[in-house]
Structure formats: C-alpha cells, structure tokens
Amino acid sequence: MIRLLILDVDGCMSDGKIIYTADGLELKNFNVKDGFAIKEWVRMGHYAAIITGRNSTIVEHRAKELDIAYLYQGVKDKRSVAIQMCAELAIESHEVAVIGDDLNDYLLLQWAGQAYTPNDGSDYIKTFAHVLERSGGDACVREMIEKVIRRNGEEEKFLSRWM
Secondary structure, eight states, X not given: OOOEEEEOIIIIISOSOOEEOTTOOEEOOOOHXXXXXXXXXXHTTOEEEEEOSSOOHHHHHHHHHTTOOEEEOXXXXXXXXXXXXXXXXTOOGGGEEXXXXXXXXXXXXXXXXXXXXXXXXXXHHHXXXXXXXXXXXXXXXXXXXXXHHHHHTOHHHHHTXXX
C-alpha cells in the first residue's frame, strides 16, 4: 500500500513555465484539481511531500495551503532526501509513489515503489514510469493520486466525504 506521495513541482504540479514580472517576481500556475486531490490524500491519513530542485516562496505557500508537511527545496539529490525522510517516518520504498518529469527525478523515480510521469515528461523516464494521460500542470497529479487510491483499494474512503 502506498502511504507517501512525493511530488515534483515544475513540470508536474505546474506546467514547467517560470514567469517573471518586470520587478523580478516569480509566477507559477497550479491546478486546483491537483490541490483538491492532495488535500484529500492527506485527510485520509497519508503523507505528502514536495521535493524540488528550485527554491520558491510560491511553493512554500502552496505546500502550506495543501497541508503538505514535508517540503524540501533546492535539492540536488532527491533520492537521498526521500530515503532520509522515509527512515524518519518508518516507510519503505515500496510504500512510496513519486511523480517527476525530468532527469533530476530519474533516480528517485527508479527507487520508488510506484513511479509516474506526465505525458510530456522526459522520454528517458517514460521507459520505466507509468505515463499519465495528462501533461504537467494539467491535473496530472490528480490523475496519479486517483490511480494510487484505486491500487490501494481506498476508493470508498476517498469518495465517502462527497457521496
């Protein structure tokens, strides 16, 4: 059973575009459908983490908004961070699902029990990860979470609050 989701930001939770204003402020687009599913995942008693290679106050704000308790930014070796976090939470790699889209996610995705990539992810990752129908920033995280919930046999629990 998957107990922990590890999420990449640029190219997964967002479309991968980084927009700067004339004042140098960074803007990102997040999909509300992803956020809804992430919050429900956490409400169900599971863990969610963001591990990203960049640093952004926008991502910090989004993590707080979604009740994501584990946020790691500016990470070069994502797999090492995940291994350390799992040791602290007493979670094994087969209990982890990861979504990533590019080569900096490669080793982390190979380590995880379930690896997912958006349909516009790197072709190298597509050779071993579950390729989602949606693109990064277009509710691909939501699609992944629904697949994980089904594989976990938790659909009734996921839907119970809404039906």
